[in-house]
Amino acid sequence: MLRPLRLASACALAIVLATPSVALAARDGDPKRPWGRGTLMPTFGFGLGLGRDATQIGLGVGVRYFVVGGLGVGLSLSDSITIFSESLKSEFPGLTKRIPTNTFRITPSLQYVFYRSRWFSPYVHAGVGPSIFNNGRGVVGHWVAGPGAYIGIGGPVYLNVGVEFSSMFPSGKCNRAYRYSGDTPDVQFDGFCGFNWGPNLGIVVAFGGGRSKRRAAPASPPPNPMRGAYDPFPDDAPLADPSSVPAGEPHSPESAPIEGPPPAGPTPAGPTPVGPMPEGPMPEGPTPEGPTPAGPTPAVEASAPADPGHGG
Secondary structure, eight states, X not given: OOOOOOOOOOOOOOEEEEEEOSSSOOOSSOTTSSSOTTXXXXXXXXXXXXXXXXXXXXXXXXXEEEEETTEEEEEEEEEEEEEEOHHHHHHSTTHHHHSOSEEEEEEEEEEEESSOOSSEEEEEEEEEEEEEESTTOOEEEEEEEEEEEEEEEETTEEEEEEEEEEEEEXXXXXXXXXXXXXXXXXXXXXXXXXXXXXXXXXXXXXXXXXXXXXXXXXXXXXXXXXXXXXXXXOTTOOOOOGGXXXXXXXXXXXXXOOOOXXXXXXXXXXXXXXXXXXXXXXXXXXXXXXXOOSSOOOOOOOOOOOOTTSOO
């Protein structure tokens, strides 16, 4: 009665921002190639599937991290919403309450880029995880896989072109979830649990991811222009042991200690002593020029004058 629901057309738009981690920079053999170690790729996706009796809308987010050059591990969360036509809901009353209309998927995955180039980078990817149905229809598994390629458009922008295959398992449990039971005989809705395929198209904008910048080594100091000149105290000259110098032999300038000015002693208190005056008359003559020597003036003894009262 109901033709199998197939994917008539699909259009997916994925914007991927690929930025390197501060502590895990790309360290592979050629750091200039894309998809290197340390590339972190958060993703956003949108999908649309059209059929005669139903329309499917898909939304998804995810993240992928490249543990080594070309090999990335990822985790994606997606939600598929099925909208049945009004004619189908009239023919099967309560259809939206008896079969799943919303499927939530959790998909861990791996991706390997065979040849990492800015112009053409072929890859394969595969993943497996649980699919959770609404309306109490249980949980089944699913897998996805497919080839593809990143084609460089210019700069960090790439076009993602590929094909994706998918299916759910176990098929018996999945088919029971999509079996309608009502007043009429049971009707099996096909096209949800079987093998499906479709295009995988998107735009990838890759920033970094393999473009780690190595920290420049510190510049060495310029050579000393006075290295060849005479240096009485060279930095690498060995220190002489004073005990090894023979007694009575002066120390060499390299080992002689540097002596400072002698300490100033205390100033003696009291007058400066003066020696005795020589006997006899003072010699006559011009007084020599120059400063008068310091000290007390010596006393001169004179004979007493004759008494004027006694004439001779």
